Amino acid sequence: MSDVTLNAAATVPEAAPRSAPLTEVGLVGWARANLFSGWISTAVTLVLAYFIIRWAIGFVDWAFVNAVWSVPNNQTQACRDARGVGACWAVITEKHRFILFGTYPYEEHWRPALCVLLFVALYVVSAMRRFWRPSLALVWVGVLTLIGLLMWGGVLGMPYVPQERWGGLVITLILATFGLAFAFPLAIVVALGRRSNLPAIKAICVIYVELIRGVPLISLLFMASVMFPLFLPEGMNVDKLLRAQIAIILFAGAYLAEVVRGGLQALPKGQYEAADALGLSYWHKTGFIILPQALRLVIPPLVNTFIGFFKDTSLVLIIGIFDLLTAGKTAIIEPAWQGFGVEVYLTVGAIYFVFCFAMSKYSQSLEAELNRHRVR
Amino acid sequence: MSQTTIDPRSLRAPPRRPIRLSWSDERVRAIVWQILVVGLIGAVIWWLWSNTVHNLEVRRIATGFGFLTREAGLPIAENLIPYSPTDTYFRALLIGLLNTLKVAVVGIILATIFGTLIGIARLSKNWLLSKIAGVYIEVIRDLPLLLQLLFWYAILQALPGPRQAMNPVAGVFLSNRGLKLPWIEWQDAHSYALLAFVLGLAYTLLYRRDAIRKRILDGKPRPVWPIAIGCILVLPLVVWYAAGAPFVVDWPALRGFNFRGGLNMSPEYFALLLGLTMYTAGFIAEIVRSGIQAVPHGQWEAAQALGLRPASVLKLVVMPQALRVIIPPMTSQYLNITKNSSLAVAIGYQDIVSIANTTLNQTGQAIEGIAIIMLVYLSISLSISLFMNWYNARIALVER
Numbered sequence: 001m002s003d004v005t006l007n008a009a010a011t012v013p014e015a016a017p018r019s020a021p022l023t024e025v026g027l028v029g030w031a032r033a034n035l036f037s038g039w040i041s042t043a044v045t046l047v048l049a050y051f052i053i054r055w056a057i058g059f060v061d062w063a064f065v066n067a068v069w070s071v072p073n074n075q076t077q078a079c080r081d082a083r084g085v086g087a088c089w090a091v092i093t094e095k096h097r098f099i100l101f102g103t104y105p106y107e108e109h110w111r112p113a114l115c116v117l118l119f120v121a122l123y124v125v126s127a128m129r130r131f132w133r134p135s136l137a138l139v140w141v142g143v144l145t146l147i148g149l150l151m152w153g154g155v156l157g158m159p160y161v162p163q164e165r166w167g168g169l170v171i172t173l174i175l176a177t178f179g180l181a182f183a184f185p186l187a188i189v190v191a192l193g194r195r196s197n198l199p200a201i202k203a204i205c206v207i208y209v210e211l212i213r214g215v216p217l218i219s220l221l222f223m224a225s226v227m228f229p230l231f232l233p234e235g236m237n238v239d240k241l242l243r244a245q246i247a248i249i250l251f252a253g254a255y256l257a258e259v260v261r262g263g264l265q266a267l268p269k270g271q272y273e274a275a276d277a278l279g280l281s282y283w284h285k286t287g288f289i290i291l292p293q294a295l296r297l298v299i300p301p302l303v304n305t306f307i308g309f310f311k312d313t314s315l316v317l318i319i320g321i322f323d324l325l326t327a328g329k330t331a332i333i334e335p336a337w338q339g340f341g342v343e344v345y346l347t348v349g350a351i352y353f354v355f356c357f358a359m360s361k362y363s364q365s366l367e368a369e370l371n372r373h374r375v376r
Numbered sequence: 377m378s379q380t381t382i383d384p385r386s387l388r389a390p391p392r393r394p395i396r397l398s399w400s401d402e403r404v405r406a407i408v409w410q411i412l413v414v415g416l417i418g419a420v421i422w423w424l425w426s427n428t429v430h431n432l433e434v435r436r437i438a439t440g441f442g443f444l445t446r447e448a449g450l451p452i453a454e455n456l457i458p459y460s461p462t463d464t465y466f467r468a469l470l471i472g473l474l475n476t477l478k479v480a481v482v483g484i485i486l487a488t489i490f491g492t493l494i495g496i497a498r499l500s501k502n503w504l505l506s507k508i509a510g511v512y513i514e515v516i517r518d519l520p521l522l523l524q525l526l527f528w529y530a531i532l533q534a535l536p537g538p539r540q541a542m543n544p545v546a547g548v549f550l551s552n553r554g555l556k557l558p559w560i561e562w563q564d565a566h567s568y569a570l571l572a573f574v575l576g577l578a579y580t581l582l583y584r585r586d587a588i589r590k591r592i593l594d595g596k597p598r599p600v601w602p603i604a605i606g607c608i609l610v611l612p613l614v615v616w617y618a619a620g621a622p623f624v625v626d627w628p629a630l631r632g633f634n635f636r637g638g639l640n641m642s643p644e645y646f647a648l649l650l651g652l653t654m655y656t657a658g659f660i661a662e663i664v665r666s667g668i669q670a671v672p673h674g675q676w677e678a679a680q681a682l683g684l685r686p687a688s689v690l691k692l693v694v695m696p697q698a699l700r701v702i703i704p705p706m707t708s709q710y711l712n713i714t715k716n717s718s719l720a721v722a723i724g725y726q727d728i729v730s731i732a733n734t735t736l737n738q739t740g741q742a743i744e745g746i747a748i749i750m751l752v753y754l755s756i757s758l759s760i761s762l763f764m765n766w767y768n769a770r771i772a773l774v775e776r
Contacts, residue, residue, distance in 0.1 A: 034503035041502045048504050083534075200410040204417060214757040216715035218729055219749045226742040230431045231424045311520035318722055325523055341530030349519050349527070356518035 063087050070094075076336050083339075091340040092347050095331040099348065102167015102322045108159065112170040115147045119173045127362055129369075140181060147174075163239055167322030169351065171241070175313040175323065179248040180306060186249065187256030192286060194257065195264050205257075212254035217315050220247040225319040244316050252309045259305050263298035264290065299370065303363035307356050314352075324348055428743070435740075443739045444469070450734050452726050454642055465735055472731030473752060479645065479727065480714045480756070483652040487713060488706075490653060491660025498665045509661065516658035522719050525651040529723045532643040538634050547627050549635060555646050556628035559639035565619030572615040576607030644725035648717065656713050660706065667702035668694070699771050707764035714756050718749075728752050 019025075023032060036042045066086025068078050070093045079088035092099075101112050122143045125131050131139075151170070154160035166174075193205035212220070224247035225240065232238065267290060275285040295302075314325040322330075328348040332341055395403050432439060448468040449461050456474045459467060497509040516524075533552055535542065541551035547558040560566070580603055587598040628638030641649075671694050679693040720727040729749055736745030 034501070037501060044500075044502050045504050048508060052508075198406050198410050200414050204413065211754070214754040215750045216718040216729070216753055218718045218721065219746060219753065222729075222733065222749070223746050226736065227746055230428045230742065232431075233427050234431065234434065307518070311518075314520040314522045315719070317522060318719075325520065325526070329526065339534060342527065342534065345523055345527040345530060349523050352520055352523060353515070353518050357514070360514070360518060 061085070079340065087343050088340045089343060091332065091337050091343050095337070095344070096347075098168070098331050099324070099327045099344070100168045102171070102327045103165050104167060105159070105161060105165065108153070108161060111150045111153065111158065111161075112166070112168065115150050115170050116173060118143055118147055118150075119170075119177060122177070144178065144181065163241055166241070168327045169324045171316075171321065171323040172310075172313050172325075174241075175245060175248055175316065176306075176310045178245055179252050179309065179313070182249045183252035183256055183309075186253035187260050188291065190253060190257040191260035191264060194261055209254045209257055212251055213258070217247075217251050217312055218318055220251050221315060221319050223247065240319070241321060244319060244321050248309075248313065248316075251312075252305075255305055255309070256302065259298050259301050260294065262301065263294035263296075266297050267294050296370065300363050300367040303359055303366065307359045307363075310355060310359070311352065324351060437740055439741075439743065441744055443735075443741050443744070446739075448735070448738075450731070450738065452731070454645060454726060465739070468731050469728065469735065469748060472726060472728035475725070476714075476717055476720075476727040476729075476752070477756075479648055479652065479717045479720065479725070483649055483656065483713045483717065484710050486649070486653045487656040487660055487709070491657035492664050494657055494661035495664030495668070498661060499668060513658045513661050516655055517662075521651060521655045521716055522722055524655055525647060525719055525723055528651050529643065529647040532647050538630055541630075541635075547638070549628055549630075551635075552643065553634055554643045555641040556635045557639040557641070558625050558627050561622075561624040561626050563622045565616055565622050568619050569612040569616035573608065573612040576611045580604045580607045642725070644720070644723050647723055648720050648725050652713055652716060655716070656709055659709050659712075663702055663705045663709065667698040670701045671697045696771065703764065703768045703771065707761065707768070710760050710764065711757050714760065715753060718753070 020029075022028060035045045062085065066082055068082050068086060068088050068090050071078050071090040076088070076090070079090055082088065097106070097109060101109050104112055122140065125139065126136060149155060150158070151166060151174075152161060152163075190205045190208060193201045194209065196202050196205075221244060224243040228238065228243045228246075271289060271293065272285070275289040280289070313323060316323050317326040317329065320326070325348055328344045329341075332338060332344055395401060397404060399405060444466040445464050447462055448465045450468060451461050452459055452468060452471050454475060455471045456478060457471065459471050494509045494512060497505050498513065500506045500509070532554070535550060535552045538549070538551045538553050541549040541553075541556075543549055549556040580600070583603050584600045587600055591597060626638050628635045628640075675693055675697065676689060679689040684692065717727060718729040721730040721733060724730070732745045732749045736742050739745075
């Protein structure tokens with residue numbers, strides 16, 4: 001073979017290099033390689049394209065062209081007429097304040113809105129690697145306290161708002177953020193306990209983790225709402241949100257503990273032995289050598305667990321806590337707005353999606369960044 | 377025993393020191409720490425327990441499972457075994473358990489099939505197919521399952537009534553009363569045929585195992601397919617024919633205001649099954665994709681270089697290795713489907729959680745109700761884990 005090429009090259013020395021045929025480069029070449037590379041591939045592409053275009057046209061017709069954007073004071077007849085052909089976004093126009101803020105006093109809506117912004121700012125700051133230092137914990141404590149002050153009020157001329165009236169997006173963010181802030185330290189302690197060589201402590205941690213992971217979150221939430229009052233001495237009462245929050249912390253703690261344990265196990269044994277050889281105590285060894293490396297290893301799965309856990313806060317709907325999803329579901333209970341669930345759930349879903357998608361993209365970029373040293 | 381056969385490891389073991397009663401002795405510290413932690417947790421549990429006992433006394437709630445034999449009086453729409461509201465709570469809870477299993481088992485099967493297809497589509501060379509699979513996976517995994525369930529339920533409820541039911545294929549009706557499918561009328565002959573099928577399948581698997589074992593010994597291939605066709609296909613057909621070959625299709629038909637006959641899926645069950653399947657399929661797709669990608673490319677090439685046919689490459693070389701990566705996370709997805717089926721309570725499908733919740737509201741037996749829920753899920757989780765661990769051990773890499 002090589003002889004032939006050599007000879008051919010020798011006989012035509014001046015043959016200028018030709019550019020690749022048009023069908024192999026550019027958009028056409030790309031389409032040929034990726035969409036029409038064989039008759040099966042071509043058929044798949046055409047069928048899929050047909051369905052996508054049909055579906056997209058149908059969706060645009062429903063969501064924009066035939067949609068009803070607003071109706072005069074709760075007269076939903078226009079929406080009922082457009083049923084099946086057009087979306088009724090009027091339900092969102094009418095109820096968006098309720099979906100976002102629940103039954104919080106209308107004039108005070110700027111307070112939960114500010115809290116949502118504070119939460120988002122807190123997430124953004126925590127996501128930046130240059131702020132990863134111990135003082136970040138102080139920022140968390142400060143911001144969370146500020147959010148508590150804003151929500152309750154009673155100071156600086158802000159009227160007091162009891163917790164029963166909080167609702168909507170801010171409850172979802174409170175459950176997720178406070179849950180995370182408390183579950184994470186718990187998870188580290190439990191993960192260390194499960195790796196410990198003290199049999200009693202190990203047994204307690206194993207039982208806790210396996211028990212929680214074996215039952216659905218709903219059963220823990222039921223426990224928090226029905227059984228918890230029985231556990232406390234007479235007269236002592238803990239409000240419902242806090243009980244649900246405790247259930248979520250216990251639940252998330254068990255799952256996060258397993259992720260952290262994965263990091264502890266993945267760390268080479270030499271690190272443990274080297275720390276021992278230096279004569280460090282258990283707490284010094286853990287705090288300065290083991291945890292910093294182990295946690296770094298599991299950051300991507302940790303973020304994935306956070307996403308799952310953010311979505312799971314929606315389960316408080318079942319015990320009647322007013323989070324974003326419950327607010328959405330309640331908004332369409334009113335007879336005038338019954339039957340417009342699809343529009344409300346699409347909107348609520350978009351809000352959840354923005355948060356989860358951002359976290360998911362962040363986790364992917366972080367994974368790529370942390371693995372950069374492995375790529376040669 | 378001569379002196380020379382001392383185990384050398386015993387010489388290297390550190391000498392046993394007597395325990396000194398001092399904080400600097402590691403073993404003393406270990407014991408003190410453990411006593412402290414166990415004592416603290418024990419004290420908390422004892423405190424909670426004594427509060428509970430006191431509260432139960434004050435509220436005059438009798439503990440115990442005696443309520444299980446009382447008349448339930450709660451109507452259940454979907455039941456696999458006969459049930460009426462005059463039956464006991466025990467039977468009601470049993471129906472709930474069966475309903476949970478009904479949605480979990482079907483969900484696991486459908487999510488596995490659907491998820492595997494999407495995972496393979498994600499790896500397709502066709503850009504459009506791969507992108508659609510990617511978008512599906514990303515969107516479905518970033519939305520709460522409960523929201524998806526409510527969404528599907530809202531869509532099903534917005535469908536037209538039975539009189540204007542959608543009829544995509546003859547015999548299939550989709551309306552706000554759920555999904556109706558044609559079904560064969562079950563008779564004894566079908567049960568016999570099913571039994572013959574199971575026995576035939578078992579015999580074929582045993583025969584295949586034996587054939588492989590003998591082939592390893594003498595190298596002669598022993599085809600399994602004639603036995604398979606005979607036992608799995610012909611035998612049940614013969615049994616069915618011998619029993620009179622009954623075959624009556626039960627078509628759903630509109631009578632009055634609703635459908636009669638056929639297989640009926642209530643909107644609650646259908647929404648739950650749809651939501652669980654689509655949600656979990658997104659996760660399974662990612663697991664399948666990463667499992668297949670985890671098999672190094674050299675394995676494909678080496679298998680092809682050995683002259684194996686494409687089907688054999690997949691069956692003998694790639695799949696066994698991919699499965700090793702796929703099975704452990706798949707187990708947790710199966711557990712998740714089972715646990716997530718408890719969200720049924722939000723859309724009114726009467727699973728174990730829903731019925732136990734009604735029971736505890738009616739009887740006030742909160743502790744027992746929640747204990748039943750937890751016990752049921754713990755045992756289901758444990759059974760799935762045990763089965764999948766057994767399967768995982770079977771296909772695991774045998775290392776020396």
